[in-house]
Structure formats: C-alpha cells, structure tokens
Amino acid sequence: MLNQKNPCKRFLWKWALALFLVCTAVFSIQAVQAASGKTIKTVTMKIGSKKANGTTVSMKEGKTAKIKISTSPKLAEKTVTYKSSKPSVVSVNKNGKLKAKKEGTSTISVTVRAEGYKSKKVTCKVKVTKDTASGSATQDSGTKKALVAYFSATNTTKGVAEVIADVTGAELYEITPSDPYTAADLDYNNDSCRANQEQQSASARPGIEGSVEKFGDYEVIYLGFPIWWGEEPRIIDTFLESYDCSRKIIVPFCTSGGSGISTAVSHIKDIASGSPEVKEGRRFSGDVSKATIEEWIAGLSLGN
Ligand SMILES: Cc1cc2nc3c(=O)[nH]c(=O)nc-3n(C[C@H](O)[C@H](O)[C@H](O)COP(=O)(O)O)c2cc1C
Known part of the structure; x- marks a missing residue:
C-alpha cells in the first residue's frame, strides 16, 4: 500500500509506473513490427552445384565444401548464420565453409536476417562417409568435380x-x-x-x-x-x-x-x-x- 502521507514515496511510485508503461509500449511496438515484417520468399542453399534445401548431401571424411546462399528477393544487406547440429561430425564456420570430420550425419541450419524482414531458416543434412578410395581424385558428391x-x-x-x-x-x-x-x-x-x-x-x-x-x-x-x-x-x-x-x-x-x-x-x-x-x-x-x-x-x- 502506498503511504499517502509520504509525498516523496508517492512521487517515486508514479515514475516507476510511468516507466513500466513506456517499456511495455516499446516492447509491444517492436513485437508488432517484427511480426508484420516483410517476408523473404526463398532462401536457396547450394553445396557445390546442387540445391541442398531439405536434402541429404554426402561428403567424404576430411573434405570441405562451401555453402552458397541466394535469396528472393535479393537482399543487399543480410546477415547469414550457420549452425551444425553435430559439429564433431560436420563443422561449419561463419562463412559457411563445411568440414566433414567423421562418419555420421549432421543437420546444417542457415538463418538469413535482414532489416525489415522476418528471419528465414532453411536446413539440409550432411552425411559423412569414409574416404576409402585412398589417393584417388575424389571430391564431395554434390559438388562439380x-x-x-x-x-x-x-x-x-x-x-x-x-x-x-x-x-x-x-x-x-x-x-x-x-x-x-x-x-x-x-x-x-x-x-x-x-x-x-x-x-x-x-x-x-x-x-x-x-x-x-x-x-x-x-x-x-x-x-x-x-x-x-x-x-x-x-x-x-x-x-x-x-x-x-x-x-x-x-x-x-x-x-x-x-x-x-x-x-x-x-x-x-x-x-x-x-x-x-x-x-x-x-x-x-x-x-x-x-x-x-x-x-x-x-x-x-x-x-x-
Ligand atoms: C618473364 C616475366 C615477365 C613478367 N611480366 C609481367 C607483366 O607483364 N606484368 C606484371 O604485372 N607482372 C609481370 N611479371 C611478374 C609476375 O607476374 C609476378 O611476379 C607473379 O606473381 C609471379 O608468379 P609466380 O611466383 O607464381 O611465378 C613477370 C615476371 C616474369 C618472370
């Protein structure tokens, strides 16, 4: 309860309440803006020559490959983040370079963010197999040789x-x-x-x-x-x-x-x-x- 007899305390309570209302309003506006942001229609993820969205791409242990991203509409300013569900199987760096580390399968997620747009995420699986063809000129499948x-x-x-x-x-x-x-x-x-x-x-x-x-x-x-x-x-x-x-x-x-x-x-x-x-x-x-x-x-x- 407010102490009606203490004007100083009443003053502080008023300001705390006002601050709370302002913060709530700012957060609500931001939430509405994010929810009503424009939509990135498509995010295409390619590994080598092939479109990888929703597919399983095979890589030989020890090999590297680069993820290429394109969007529709084209976004001049965008942030792309990459994540591997099992970095010990396939690692991915901040530039989208994949490294097949050991046998197994890992899901790779790519999230594209751009100002004024809702973020969009696409995924693919990367299956790592043993490189049995020792010394032969093999390369990641899914990539042009x-x-x-x-x-x-x-x-x-x-x-x-x-x-x-x-x-x-x-x-x-x-x-x-x-x-x-x-x-x-x-x-x-x-x-x-x-x-x-x-x-x-x-x-x-x-x-x-x-x-x-x-x-x-x-x-x-x-x-x-x-x-x-x-x-x-x-x-x-x-x-x-x-x-x-x-x-x-x-x-x-x-x-x-x-x-x-x-x-x-x-x-x-x-x-x-x-x-x-x-x-x-x-x-x-x-x-x-x-x-x-x-x-x-x-x-x-x-x-x-
Ligand atoms: C015979 C000869 C001609 C060269 N002519 C040119 C030239 O016309 N323009 C240029 O920018 N550099 C020229 N260079 C410099 C080389 O292109 C340059 O040093 C190159 O990076 C060397 O590469 P490498 O170490 O793989 O041989 C010439 C070098 C040599 C040996």
Missing part, C-alpha cells in the same frame, strides 16, 4: 592455388616444366632470357613433365599462372593443347605485379580445344586473403 591446375615459377601463384583448392575441396595439380626455369631464365630485364624469348613466340610450347590423371573426369578446371609480359606463360598453352577441354568450365586466375588477366583469358578461349566455357578470370596479388578467395568462389556461377 574440380581441379586446380597451376604453373608457378616463383611460388606466388602456387600459394593462391593452394587456397583455392582448400576452399573448393578440389584436387591440386602443378604444371611442372620438363625443363625447370632458372633465375636467369626468368630475368625479364634481359631480352634474350628464356621466358622473354618464349613470350615473343606465340607458337612456343615448353614441355610439361607428367600429366593429369583422368582429366576427362573433371568438370571445372581452375587454371592458375603468373602474368608474363601481359599474357599467360606459353606453358599454359602447352597444357591447354594437351587435353580435350570440351564440356569443361575453365576458371582462369593469375598473380602479377599489377597487370590484368584479360589478354590471357582471350588467348585461353582461342587455344583450348573443344570450346569449353571460359570464365572472366581474376588477378590476385600474392598476399590475397582467404576471405577474398572465398568470396570470389562463392560468386562464381558454375552452372549450379
């Missing part, structure tokens, strides 16, 4: 290729010259160095040691190289002419001191046999972050 093939004279492109292989779960293949390049061969200040001479001759085709096993099995070829005099090194042309590239998607990437990849890409289109689909390609600096590569991979449209 991919190869990262690269040439790197001084290991800059090699570093980028390794990150792409890690992010995509693709196999890695180094295009190794049968006659390795020495420092003198690469001394581009010397007009007559081997690399310069090769670049000056459009028909030069330096030999390659070994070959890709079961090249025909790959659907996507990430093709990496350094830029030499604004172009792809001629050994890349040797590589392209060594295989039937029909029905493949070639995704060129390069490192350079600053030159872009476009001339190399148009040469690749001319030289590769079987009219493969050749993507625009991308130039990276040697210190490119993994996050940038993940973003690039996620944005590639590989016919999924």
